Amino acid sequence: MSAQSKIQWTEATWNPVTGCTKVSPGCQNCYAERMAKRLAGRCGYPADEPFQVTLHPERLGDPLKWRKPRKIFVCSMGDLFHAKVPCEFIFRVFNAMNCAFQHEYQILTKRVRRLMYLDGELEWADHIWMGVSVENADYIGRIDELRQTRAAVKFLSLEPLLGPLPNLNLTNIDWVIVGGESGPGARPMKEEWVTDIRDQCLTSKVPFFFKQWGGTNKKKTGRILQGRTWDEMPNTLLKGASNV
Numbered sequence: 541m542s543a544q545s546k547i548q549w550t551e552a553t554w555n556p557v558t559g560c561t562k563v564s565p566g567c568q569n570c571y572a573e574r575m576a577k578r579l580a581g582r583c584g585y586p587a588d589e590p591f592q593v594t595l596h597p598e599r600l601g602d603p604l605k606w607r608k609p610r611k612i613f614v615c616s617m618g619d620l621f622h623a624k625v626p627c628e629f630i631f632r633v634f635n636a637m638n639c640a641f642q643h644e645y646q647i648l649t650k651r652v653r654r655l656m657y658l659d660g661e662l663e664w665a666d667h668i669w670m671g672v673s674v675e676n677a678d679y680i681g682r683i684d685e686l687r688q689t690r691a692a693v694k695f696l697s698l699e700p701l702l703g704p705l706p707n708l709n710l711t712n713i714d715w716v717i718v719g720g721e722s723g724p725g726a727r728p729m730k731e732e733w734v735t736d737i738r739d740q741c742l743t744s745k746v747p748f749f750f751k752q753w754g755g756t757n758k759k760k761t762g763r764i765l766q767g768r769t770w771d772e773m774p775n776t777l778l779k780g781a782s783n784v
Contacts, residue, residue, distance in 0.1 A: 551611045553616040555614075559592045576591040593625065595625065603640035604636075615647065620649060631663075638665055647670050659689045664692065669774075671715075675702045693714045697717045699718060699719035699720070699721075700721030700729070701733055708740050715746065715747050716747070718749070749772055749773065751763060
C-alpha cells in the first residue's frame with residue numbers, strides 16, 4: 541500500500557491483487573507491467589514472471605491502518621476482475637473496503653462482463669467507486685455495461701486516449717478522466733479529442749479531470765488544457781444523499 545500516489549486523481553494506492561494480461565489496445569504499453577518488471581523479485585512481484593496475476597491476502601487489512609480518510613486507487617497494478625482472481629477473493633476485497641469505510645475507493649477494470657456477472661453479489665456502498673477504461677470508440681460498450689451495475693459512483697478513465705469519442709452517452713456517469721499515454725512508445729493524443737470530451741462533460745454537467753498530455757516526457761508536456769488545469773471530482777456528498 542502506498543501512502544502517497546503520483547496519480548493526480550487519487551491520494552493512495554492499495555494492491556491486494558497485482559499482475560494482469562492484455563485485453564485491448566490500451567494495454568499495449570502498460571505502465572504497471574513496466575513497473576512490475578523493475579520490481580521483479582521484490583515487493584511481492586515474482587522474480588520469474590513479475591506481472592503474473594498474484595493475490596496478496598496479507599494486504600487486505602491495510603486500509604484499516606490508515607485513520608485519516610483518503611481516496612484509494614484499488615489494484616493500480618492489476619485488475620481486480622481478472623479471470624484468475626477467484627470470486628471469493630474479490631468478495632474479501634469488498635469486505636475490506638466496507639470495514640474501512642472512512643476512505644473512498646476507486647476501482648478500474650476493462651473486464652466489465654465479469655463485473656456485471658458478480659454485481660449482484662458485491663457489497664456495494666457509496667464510498668466504493670467503480671470505473672471502466674475506454675481507449676477508443678471500439679470499446680464504448682464498456683460504458684453501457686458499467687451503467688448497469690449497482691455502484692453508487694460510476695466513472696470513466698479515457699486513458700490512454702487513442703482516438704476520438706464523439707457522442708458519448710454520459711447518463712448516470714459521475715466523473716470522466718482523460719489522459720494521454722506516457723513512457724516508451726507512447727502513442728499521440730490529439731487536442732481536439734480531449735476538448736470534444738470536455739465539452740460533452742460540460743454539456744452533461746459531468747465533472748471532468750484532465751490528467752496529462754503524456755508522451756515520452758510527460759513532465760515536459762504537462763496537463764494544461766487551453767490555459768488551465770481541469771481537476772473536477774464527483775460530488776460524492778450529494779451522490780450519497782441521493783441514495784439514502
